[in-house]
């Protein structure tokens with residue numbers, strides 16, 4: 345079962361169900377709601393699904409090579425990967441990989457979002473795909489191929505003939521053939537580029553099958569006069585139309601697609617093992633960290649709860665964080681337990697991820713900022729949600745383990761750090777495995793990082809391991825270690841002194857592991873984001889209560905009620921959104 349923290353699970357779950365990076369950049373918003381591109385009017389979802397297929401299609405069951413491994417970005421000059429949709433999709437995806445989410449996982453999550461937002465099933469997602477930086481094998485099917493070649497191509501990918509028919513129907517229910525890419529099949533209209541949709545809807549539905557069967561199909565790969573290019577016709581009739589006939593049922597269509605697309609996303613090279621299925625966490629702790637804000641030491645975190653669509657939590661709900669000190673008279677809650685109510689409630693639109701929306705939920709974040717006395721610090725925390733209706737409060741305590749703060753020796757201080765964009769039009773970067781000489785882009789980022797180290801600790805080394813795979817043109821990830829120096833000019837705050845150093849990255853999603861070697865061990869704050877640094881929105885810490893019991897059921901107080909209610913109204917106004 346899941347326990348916090350599970351950095352890879354947490355990261356994958358976030359991109360899948362929140363649809364965005366921790367800093368707010370949204371992947372899902374590019375495709376949802378089943379969007380068309382402004383310029384080309386192409387279905388973004390169709391482009392993303394095709395992208396996933398073409399990356400996956402190099403899987404070879406005979407030697408275990410290829411599959412969803414991100415190799416497609418190095419294979420775009422091949423005839424079998426023809427089309428502007430691929431270039432646009434690779435640009436969509438390039439911002440989203442990080443240390444725990446490979447480029448191939450982004451491609452798979454993109455396909456899950458695409459199918460789900462256009463009305464298809466929720467394809468179960470497992471993560472852990474491993475990226476390659478070289479082009480893979482060939483063998484992706486092409487429309488001029490005869491049925492034996494097509495069948496062999498799918499066999500090599502690990503599919504039966506029936507699977508092949510299903511996959512083509514499930515893929516070609518979205519999008520179409522472009523005059524730009526296949527002018528011999530689709531002529532321009534009035535001198536303008538067009539897309540000939542495979543069926544009459546943009547949706548992920550059984551129309552691709554029903555229209556084919558009733559003879560009204562507009563699918564170019566069935567109808568074109570250019571008989572050689574009638575790949576879909578050859579595929580669909582290759583078993584006497586029996587599979588496609590079954591798929592005329594809306595239910596069969598959805599369940600067949602769930603099955604074959606699920607398997608398509610799990611075609612990975614031999615040796616890659618995927619995670620368990622990433623399911624939506626009913627409660628999730630995010631952004632847990634020490635911080636120094638307004639010259640004071642605080643501990644910040646966020647409890648994310650699910651809320652059913654079209655419902656609101658009780659207006660009298662009070663969400664409280666409890667914690668035990670790490671040192672002093674109340675160490676490990678031997679004396680008093682501290683608590684503080686949420687300082688801000690932020691409901692998120694269900695639209696943040698089409699998957700969460702389809703599951704029937706939206707998310708509410710309860711932010712906590714609690715003042716910390718460095719001499720007492722914090723050892724572990726948990727939450728209680730009291731609906732204020734007389735029912736027993738619900739405890740969220742990480743399955744009985746509580747949320748453990750593993751160390752307080754070293755942490756990143758965003759509010760004292762800053763980032764500059766530095767123009768850089770001259771350099772080039774080599775793309776691994778070919779291409780080469782890609783422009784670096786117009787700028788790189790220079791991060792002035794400040795890290796707090798507990799006074800009294802005399803570290804032999806304070807350093808930052810940075811990782812950024814969201815780099816232009818799918819070049820190598822930026823990966824570097826920078827040693828930090830004691831900054832004796834900044835007065836220590838709350839028992840912490842500061843170290844600083846500069847990290848440079850041409851990427852767009854730098855995360856850092858902050859480390860201090862001291863007392864014969866390495867203290868680490870892992871996987872910290874570097875946005876928004878000196879633009880961090882600061883919320884004043886809440887008030888500490890020390891006289892409350894810590895066990896669920898024993899809480900009888902209501903202070904903070906008005907406080908939390910006011911904040912929820914402010915949050916609703918600020919975000920100009922309220923749950924339907």
Ligand code: HEM
Nearest residue numbers: 390394397427429485486487511515519520521522525575
């Ligand atoms: C026999 C195998 C297949 C052949 C010959 C084939 C061929 C094609 C061709 C020629 C296009 C038009 C591309 C363009 O104009 O840029 C296309 C589009 C598309 N294909 Fe396939 N395809 C096959 C299988 C699949 C599979 C298995 C999937 C996914 C499960 C898929 C998903 C798509 C999608 C979503 C589009 C629309 C893309 C868009 O509108 O941007 N295809 N396919």
